[in-house]
Amino acid sequence: MEGGLHWEPEPWGPPGSSLASVLKELPSAATIRYRGPGVLPWGSLEEEEEKDGGRSIQAFAGASQMEQETHPSRELPWPMQARRVHRKNQAGQHGAYSSQSRVGHWARLLTRGQEKMKAGLRGLQPWAWTVKRIGGQFGGGTKSYFSLLRFLLLLNVLASVLVACMVLLPTWLQGTPPGPPGPNASSSCGSYSPHASGLASFASQLFNLLSGEGYLEWSPLFYGFYPARGYLGVTYLCSVFASGLLCLLLILRRSVSGLKQTLLAESGALTSYSHRVFSAWDFGLSGAVHVRLRQRNILYELQVELEEAEVRRRAKARTLGQQARVWLVRGLLNLLVMALLGAAFYGVYWVTEETGRLQEKPLVQQAPLLQLVVSYVPSIFLSTVNVVLPPVFNLIGQLEGYTRSHQIVLILIRTVFLRLASLLVLLFSLWSQITCGGNAQAPECKDCGYNYKELPCWETRVGQEMYKLLLFDLLISLAFALLFQFPRKIFCGLCPGPLGRWAGTLEFQVPDEVLGLIYAQTVVWVGSFFCPLLPLLNTAKFVLLFYLKKLTLFSTCSPAARTFRASMASFFFPLILLLGLVLSAVPVLYSIFLIQPSKLCGPFRGKESIWAQIPESIRTLPRTAQNFFFFLGSQAFAVPLLLISSILMAYTVALANSYGRLISELRRQIETEARNKVFLAQRAVALGSENRPL
Amino acid sequence: MGQCLRYQMHWEDLEEYQALTFLTRNEILCIHDTFLKLCPAGKYYKEATLTMDQVSSLPALRVNPFRDRICRVFSHNNVFSFEDVLGMASVFSEQACPSLKIEYAFRIYDFNENGFIDEEDLQRIVLRLLNSDDVSEDLLMDLIQHVLSESDLDNDNMLSFSEFEHAMAKSPDFMNSFRIHFWGC
Numbered sequence: 001m002e003g004g005l006h007w008e009p010e011p012w013g014p015p016g017s018s019l020a021s022v023l024k025e026l027p028s029a030a031t032i033r034y035r036g037p038g039v040l041p042w043g044s045l046e047e048e049e050e051k052d053g054g055r056s057i058q059a060f061a062g063a064s065q066m067e068q069e070t071h072p073s074r075e076l077p078w079p080m081q082a083r084r085v086h087r088k089n090q091a092g093q094h095g096a097y098s099s100q101s102r103v104g105h106w107a108r109l110l111t112r113g114q115e116k117m118k119a120g121l122r123g124l125q126p127w128a129w130t131v132k133r134i135g136g137q138f139g140g141g142t143k144s145y146f147s148l149l150r151f152l153l154l155l156n157v158l159a160s161v162l163v164a165c166m167v168l169l170p171t172w173l174q175g176t177p178p179g180p181p182g183p184n185a186s187s188s189c190g191s192y193s194p195h196a197s198g199l200a201s202f203a204s205q206l207f208n209l210l211s212g213e214g215y216l217e218w219s220p221l222f223y224g225f226y227p228a229r230g231y232l233g234v235t236y237l238c239s240v241f242a243s244g245l246l247c248l249l250l251i252l253r254r255s256v257s258g259l260k261q262t263l264l265a266e267s268g269a270l271t272s273y274s275h276r277v278f279s280a281w282d283f284g285l286s287g288a289v290h291v292r293l294r295q296r297n298i299l300y301e302l303q304v305e306l307e308e309a310e311v312r313r314r315a316k317a318r319t320l321g322q323q324a325r326v327w328l329v330r331g332l333l334n335l336l337v338m339a340l341l342g343a344a345f346y347g348v349y350w351v352t353e354e355t356g357r358l359q360e361k362p363l364v365q366q367a368p369l370l371q372l373v374v375s376y377v378p379s380i381f382l383s384t385v386n387v388v389l390p391p392v393f394n395l396i397g398q399l400e401g402y403t404r405s406h407q408i409v410l411i412l413i414r415t416v417f418l419r420l421a422s423l424l425v426l427l428f429s430l431w432s433q434i435t436c437g438g439n440a441q442a443p444e445c446k447d448c449g450y451n452y453k454e455l456p457c458w459e460t461r462v463g464q465e466m467y468k469l470l471l472f473d474l475l476i477s478l479a480f481a482l483l484f485q486f487p488r489k490i491f492c493g494l495c496p497g498p499l500g501r502w503a504g505t506l507e508f509q510v511p512d513e514v515l516g517l518i519y520a521q522t523v524v525w526v527g528s529f530f531c532p533l534l535p536l537l538n539t540a541k542f543v544l545l546f547y548l549k550k551l552t553l554f555s556t557c558s559p560a561a562r563t564f565r566a567s568m569a570s571f572f573f574p575l576i577l578l579l580g581l582v583l584s585a586v587p588v589l590y591s592i593f594l595i596q597p598s599k600l601c602g603p604f605r606g607k608e609s610i611w612a613q614i615p616e617s618i619r620t621l622p623r624t625a626q627n628f629f630f631f632l633g634s635q636a637f638a639v640p641l642l643l644i645s646s647i648l649m650a651y652t653v654a655l656a657n658s659y660g661r662l663i664s665e666l667r668r669q670i671e672t673e674a675r676n677k678v679f680l681a682q683r684a685v686a687l688g689s690e691n692r693p694l
Numbered sequence: 695m696g697q698c699l700r701y702q703m704h705w706e707d708l709e710e711y712q713a714l715t716f717l718t719r720n721e722i723l724c725i726h727d728t729f730l731k732l733c734p735a736g737k738y739y740k741e742a743t744l745t746m747d748q749v750s751s752l753p754a755l756r757v758n759p760f761r762d763r764i765c766r767v768f769s770h771n772n773v774f775s776f777e778d779v780l781g782m783a784s785v786f787s788e789q790a791c792p793s794l795k796i797e798y799a800f801r802i803y804d805f806n807e808n809g810f811i812d813e814e815d816l817q818r819i820v821l822r823l824l825n826s827d828d829v830s831e832d833l834l835m836d837l838i839q840h841v842l843s844e845s846d847l848d849n850d851n852m853l854s855f856s857e858f859e860h861a862m863a864k865s866p867d868f869m870n871s872f873r874i875h876f877w878g879c
Contacts, residue, residue, distance in 0.1 A: 074714050074784065077797040079770065080777035083714050105718075108789060273840040274861040277816070278803065279868040281823055283758060283786065284875055291757045295825045302824075306836050678847050 126150065130550065136293030138559050139300045140566030141408070141510045146546070148514060148573050152521050153542045155250060159243040159528065159535035166239035167532050168220065170232050177227045180218040181600060189448040192456035192600040194218045207372050210471060212464035221467070223530045224460035224601030233603045233613040240529050240588065247525070247581060251574045258570030276302060300563050304405075307562065311403045326401055333396050337414055340392065341421075344385050348422050351381045352429040378429075379472050382422045386519075390415050390512050405564040409572050411511045416576050419519045420583050423469075427526070427587050430465060434458045435595060449596030457601040459530045459591070466527025466534065473520050474541050481552050489556040508557045510564075513549070514573055522580035529588045715784035716791075725783055725877050728752070729776050743773035754874050759822040763802045786874040795872045796862050800855050810852040813838055 073087040122128065127150060135143030171177055180194050194217040208214030218225050226232060280298050285291055318326065355377045364370050393414050397407040434450050436442035444451045455461050485506075492503030524538045593611050597604040604610045618629045631637055703726055711722050726739070733742035746765040755761040768774070768782040784790060785798045805815045816838045821829060845853055845861040853861075862868050 074716055075791050075794055077794055080714060080781055084710070087714060104789070112788070272844060272861070272865070273837060274845045275865040275867065277819060277823070277837070277841055278799065278858075278862060279865050279871045281759065282871045282873075283760075284754075284871075284873050286753055286757060286876070288757050291759075292825075295823065299824050299829070302837060303833065306833060306840070309840070310836075681848070 126153075127546070133293065134550070134553065135566075136296045138508060138553065138557070139563030140297075140304075141560060141563045141569060142508045142553065144566050144569035144573065145508070145510050145513050145517075146549070147570075148577075149517060149542060149546055149549075151250075151254060151574075152517060152577075153539060153546075155247050155521070156524070156535045156539040156542060158246055158250075160533075160539055162239050162243045162246070163528070163532045163535060166235040166242070167226070167232075170230065170235050171220070171226055174230050174232075177225060187599060189452040189599040190456050192224075192598075194224070194457070194460075204368050207368055210468070211372060211375060212467040217460060217464070221531060221533050222460040222463045223532070224457040224598070226532075226603045228603045228605050231617070234617045236532075236603050237592070237610070237613060239532075243528065243535075244525075244581070244585065248578070251578050251581065255571055255574035255578070258567060258572075258574065261567035262565075262571045264567075273305070276305065304563060304565050308403045308405070308565075311401075330400050333400060337393065337396060340389060341414070341418055344389060344418055345421055345425060347385065348378070348382060348425045349429070352378050352426060356429070356433070376468070376472065378426060379469060382426070383472070383476055385422065386415075386419055386515075389418055390515075394511075403564075404562050405568045408511055408564050409568065412515065412572065412576060415511065415515050416518065416579065419515050420522060420580060423519070423522060423526070424583065424587075426465070427462075430462060431587075431590075434461075448599060450598070452599070455598075457598045458595075459598060459602055462591075463527055463530030463534075466523055467531055467537075469523045470520065470527070470534065470537060470541065473516070473523070474544070477516070477545060477548065481548055485552055485556050505558050506556060507560050508553055510569075514576075518573075518577055518580050521577065522584050525581060525584035526587055529591070711780060715780055716787045716789040716794075717780065717784050718789075721783065721787065721877075722780065725779060726776075728877055729779060739776050743775050744779070746772060746774070749774050749779070752877065754877050760802055763805065767798060767801045783874070783877055786872065788873055788875070792863070792869060793859075795869065796859050797855075799862065799868075799872055800858050803858075810854055811858060812852040813842070816841060 073083045073090065076083055076086060078086070127146075131143055131146050131150065134146055181192055194214075205214070208216055212222070216222070220226075226236065276298075282294065285294060355374060358364060358374055358377075359371070364374055390411070393411050397411045400407070400410070402410065432438070434455055436445040436451055439445065440449070444453055450458055489503055489506065492499050494500070495503070520538070520541070524534050527534045591610065593609060595609070597607055597610050599605050604613055607613060607616075618626055621629070703723070708719065708722060711717070712719060715722070717725070729742075729744070730739060732744055732748050733739065746762075746769055749755065749765050749769075750761045755764060758764065764782070765774075768778055768785075770778060774782075785794055800811070803811050803815060803819055805818050806812070811819075817834060820834055820837060842851060842853070845857050847857055847860075848854075
């Protein structure tokens, strides 16, 4: 800096003024900022001012005035008096500015109106302030859990509304539905009598509530209640498809917006620390609470950025030997994970088989309490596995050396298969019970297509299983919070030493909680065909869950020491939710197309398959509508549709590839631009010093 | 605290202020009202001055971590005249042009007023942003190193105005965050 420039500030002719303006632009030049006529230049010291103050002010006055003649007065960074003088000197040019400002004025009003509307819509979301406060106090990761919970609540509310309009309303519009078939009614497919005969004790009423049997079995809660009349069959099917499609669209929309944020945030070349430092503070913030929240947010974001930069730097600095070692460790850990998962799946299957055998023993049949406990054993085993394995995966994740955001995603992917596949194993065992292991010629299934002796109304039975899973999940969450988390915090907090300190640093385990949400929602998606009121129950459950988790969070957890990037969370969580949706579609579609509906209950009794309702209803429509719908279902429509979709997809992939290449090219250009600028400045200085002796 | 003499602003003065600042008519009148409420009794508003403490305690600036720097940059001789307050509101208004905002942002962030944002300034900015008790030394040093390696093009460990301008011109959020709407009316 000192080896720099002592230029003669006399105003030169045209070459001199261009050199002065270049020098003014040089990064290395001592940029003394001109504050206007009669005011001390910004950044100049007192002694300098006395020595050559007049000259330096003159030089900059010369250079600046040539630039600023073209600027309107209000754009000049000068005091008001100086601007007044400048405006008087510029008297002729005002007309143009006022007309420009009118158009600009309307444009600004429009953007401000749009911003206000967006802010208003965001404020309409329930618990907006709570979620914001959680984000500020506990970090972006915890906030993403609560916003996912709010999103699932929206999905369930919409599904309940659809069910109410398309299932409940048509049922009651055509008169009260008939009661359950008595024990005397029988047909070729056995008899079905859902109500227990005689008086029921209070204890057994309670068990009925928890397991969906007894008086609940023939109620709007389950499939079996709905009569086979009118258009109920069609609307029942359509409500399931409509709610599935709606959920798919909303999840995709949420995931795509998260993807956009992730791409921006993840790319190393575009993140800018100078932006984070200089434009992080919103000068319009008022209110001490908002200020505190904003400061915490900035701190969390900076921590995430710096941590990821550190991991990237360390990854680049590894030698070949270290790289190989890291990959070997990762491979071994993945094998370990797969072994654990395989053992868990087999364990679940074995327990379900054993339970089926146990339920047939006469000792169990006689005591309702024992019956209830035995029927819950598969659920208990599933929950135990889900409690034991995720901490193990957490530990494994920490050994792999990824950034925290990637760790969270890997833990999620591993544990989701555990949670969802356990559910699928349960469904598989149910299926083998209903369809006699897939053997249509087995003696129990030959007559009616399903095992009518054990399961006279198999859809209601599946609905009951899902209902039990939902209730059990809620009870487990309540019990875990009340009997484990609160006492742990209270008692360990009273203990001195390391135990007390450990209790003070308990954190909110985001991956586990998110998986709990995804599992609960998948259960509801599977069960909503067999138990139409399940989304409504789930809405109530999620509202309860929100307040429970919020209470637990604020009372027992401390802010996360290391948080992860919220944008990655908002991209991956909906994707895993989508996985749950797809997996839940499998049993539902299988039941609709391939299993014979029960002959004694439900709106599809007596039909070949549940789907058969649709062609039958289409045949009652006028001729042209019939032809149209049958055309839609034929191969002549499906094959061209598939071809066109494939072509569009290939085109989109090619387009995305070329954009990707363009982006890397531009990134490389940005990096060389900075070097160009420095090079040019150095050349300019060299040229300037060569000219001086002349 | 009494009020200034309640003179209506002359129409010509209003027009002139509209031409010389980026404020709309309503905003200027609003600031005029606020100024009248705060200034000492019995003086004409064009001659009255406010102390830096009075301006710092305006609701818009009360909780701002940079309020002392804002007051120092926009005041003349440690007091605020009405025109100084208008000038400050103009720079922070929505309609102000980017070059003006960047210029004043640079002055605000230059804590030691040597014409550059050096490491000491950056340290003070980050501590003000985050609230000193939460920040570890490592994070601070790391962050300052990153900022300098990104924006300091001539490797002198300081940001000159052109480097700062270059960095801020690329920032999408700068215009939105360097804004104050509401001046207390």
